[in-house]
Amino acid sequence: MAFREASLETSAGPTEVWRIWSDVNSWPEWNPDMKESRLNGALAVGTTGMIDTRSGGKHDVVVTHFEAAKSFELESTAMPGTKMAIRATVTPIGSGTRISQGFEARGLLSPVVGRLMGGTILKTFDSVLEGLKKKAEVGY
DSSP states (O other), X not given: OOOEEEEXXXXXXXXXXXXXXXXXXXXXXXXXXXXXXXXXXSSXXXXXXXXXXXXXXXXXXXXXXXXXTTEEXXXXXXXXXXXXXXXXXXXXXXXXXXXXXXXXXESTTHHHHHHHHHHHHHHHHHHHHHHHHHHHHHTO
8 A cells, every 4th residue: 555645835944844744752742643652762763752642542553664864763562463654744945835745554454454444544633733833833
């Protein structure tokens, strides 16, 4: 299954957006779906942590992709035989930034899980991206 994503544009610069988004421990301050989030170390491939969302519950996560100031990915076990990857991407555009959040189901049951959960997951991304945009533009 390929990544499915939502995105929007902000007038905030990519450095400010990245500073906020890459601070996983502060996500509950601006992400309306997040009850708790933490990484057990720096944002880097292999770092583990936990997220607790209103829409999907509590999951252990591991950072599986990281490009400084550009993108990162957290992967969690959605259910036996399936992992869920959430990717955050920051792209400079004109005088602002495009922020994108995508997900991909992986593993044996990914075709089924992706179809069943895809719409629900994508719906949460709009409010997450709006929260990030608002936070990034506050001091802008």
